[in-house]
Amino acid sequence: MLEFAIEYRKALDEISGDRSLNLRKYELSSEEWEIASELCNVFKDATLFFSRSTPNLATVIPAMDHIDETLATNALDSRYRPSIHAALSIGKRTLNRYYNLTDNSEVYRIAMVLHPRHKLNYFKSAGWEDGWIEAAKEIVTEEFARSYASKDDVLEPFVGSKDVVR
Template identity: 40%
Template sequence: MLSFALDYRAAIKEFTADAENNLRDWELSLREWELLESLRDSLKVLYDATNIFSTQQPTIAEVISIMDKIDSFLATRIIETPTDNCTQRVEVSEALKTSLILAKRTLNKYYTLTDSSSVYRIAMVLHPSKKLEYFREQNWAASWVDEAHKITRDKYIENYHIRTDLLGEEKPSHRVSSSTSFKPSKSSEKRIAVCI
């Protein structure tokens, strides 16, 4: 609706300015149009994320990336908003700024909940395009990156690392059906350990 109003701004201005329509009280000032643009742009990132989460079924690793983008957007938007020509900065209205702060707090609440499950960290570390480098690029605390690495390594050792039983035979640490044989070579075991 906001995009529609902005797309038809000239027609709306003309319609509300016409005295015969008796809508002069509803005519928007230049500042109000700028605020409307700012509001539309602020809501777009949330709208896009909602569509992705609702229709595209993102992976766990993509959820974190999307949340990072929203967080970065909100933090930047709270400070200032560029105009279309990018040569001048327009401050965000206090009402919008307050809403953005509340949105950021809500996002942080959900973001914090991802720490309660190791799945998010492991998914990011094992994701081919993310790995630990993603956290470093996003300027995450080194202690958090180290913890993500440790959690991933510990889960690997706990569930997938090849153990040697008393007879010296290699067996996977997780259960494998009797019809399945699983015995990676020593070189593949080393490659897996290096990746983590």
């Protein structure tokens, strides 16, 4: 939709500039059109990032958190007109719809917890609720028990080690 708006900028400027339609508050300045173009590029980059043929699951949650934070911060910025606020809010709502879908698959949390850089510390530093962090830990522990607990040769190096999900 943002690409459409940018493509039809001239028509949208005319419509929002027509006083009889009472849409002046949605008229974008040149600076705001530039921001819209930048947002379009960000969303396009994000789409391409998440559409790669070999996505890295451990990067999905941090990327979504970054985009969500950027949208939320800018949506509250008083420098922007209501039209930019509306676009940012729509983008945030759309992102959150996809973000919520990650709850339907345990693999995202497992990938995060087992990632050497993230582990549970990512969730803590990102401000996740304690219940969510504990649930992520339980998911990994249960999957490990289900898949590997009966295999003594695989378990031996980890017996007594708390570094697996810390």
